[in-house]
Amino acid sequence: MKVAVVGAGAIGAYVGAALHRAGADVHLLARGPHLAAMRQHGVQVHSPRGDWTARVHATDRAEDIGPVDHVFLGLKANSYAACGPLVEPLLQDHTSVIAAQNGIPWWYFHRHGGPHDGKRIESVDPGGAVSAVLPQERAIGCVVYAATELDGPGVVRHIEGTRFSIGEPDRSVSKRCLEFSEAMQAGGLKCPVEPDLRNDIWIKLLGNISFNPISALTRATMREMCLHDSTRGVIEQMMAETLAVAEALDCRPEISIERRIAGAERVGDHRTSTLQDLEKGKPLELDVLLSAVVELAGISGVEVPTLRTVAAISDLLAQGTAVAA
CATH class of the missing domain: 3.40.50.720 (NAD(P)-binding Rossmann-like Domain)
Structure with a gap:
């Protein structure tokens, strides 16, 4: 081979x-x-x-x-x-x-x-x-x-x-x-x-769609985001909206939001790949993580106000990074 x-x-x-x-x-x-x-x-x-x-x-x-x-x-x-x-x-x-x-x-x-x-x-x-x-x-x-x-x-x-x-x-x-x-x-x-790998895609995406952009916007580690009550609430809402999109597309990821966040907290003071890219001045990989799910929400008729808000702010950050690069 x-x-x-x-x-x-x-x-x-x-x-x-x-x-x-x-x-x-x-x-x-x-x-x-x-x-x-x-x-x-x-x-x-x-x-x-x-x-x-x-x-x-x-x-x-x-x-x-x-x-x-x-x-x-x-x-x-x-x-x-x-x-x-x-x-x-x-x-x-x-x-x-x-x-x-x-x-x-x-x-x-x-x-x-x-x-x-x-x-x-x-x-x-x-x-x-x-x-x-x-x-x-x-x-x-x-x-x-x-x-x-x-x-x-x-x-x-x-x-x-x-x-x-x-x-x-x-x-x-x-x-x-x-x-x-x-x-x-x-x-x-x-x-x-x-x-059906699509279920795995959504399980992994639950973390990436929330922790990655929030970490880039706040410069926080996984543990810090999980332990900050208000930020944790935003992440929980982003995950709930993501699961609603997955279910509207006939996917049923077998994982709870609580379990997904607990797993992230155990990772500790790890910087997400998006935060690492930001610190190195590299383009941010947010289209496939966040913009795509907002697009899929539109296709499937699901309301995702938190995802749309974070996507809008993250897009401005990504544009600035692209110009700097």
Whole structure:
């Protein structure tokens, strides 16, 4: 099995290193000092489960890799529309694209069934720009429950979690999903094939849609947001509105708001990825986390006043960050 990791940052390099350890033919696509370090020293993984190093082929040229069986996409979702030159040289007829993204994916209504089947979500696929680069029939969904950070170029710190749930848009348990899942498990990761991954998407989104924008607006950590009564109330309302949208779209995430917030509080003084991007002057990945759900609320006829308010304020912050970048 040949795999290319496009965007081999903290999550991508971690997955690539695990697949390499399982015996897969792995290629990492990266750039800058991070690429140079991986070329010289391999991917160094520091983890509570044990430290290890994977000597994986790394390059900044997709042409050097050629066609693969699976593309693991470690890029932020707001980079998808521009990733054509990175992905196109990797594709052959059967190549799948496994997008490890937060939020609502561009393929959400692909083979969904029901009244919205095939509908494009403008917030995540503006003008069809993402679908043009990443055809929906290639997509395998992926919900990441692992937390990693780059401690330095080529050095991945694994904080917690090893689960990467995957699934087909049409809810089938496909051969290509099983192949990738088996390789991930052989590399020491959990990779269940979920018949309806959309439920997992909404469970993960409950936290991202609330904690991520609020953390960027307040500069607060997970624990601080949970312990501040008024902020916690806003987060609870955002989660309740999100669940109402999910249910209107025939999804029933099996988790309570109380349990979701309690889990976030246990994470402690962790800064969300959106806050980290803000501090680094990077574009904020809020379209797929927040704007998409507001759009879906409009489609499904659900009132989401708190989500709309936070989305409006967050959008102004995101515009300022984009200008600064």
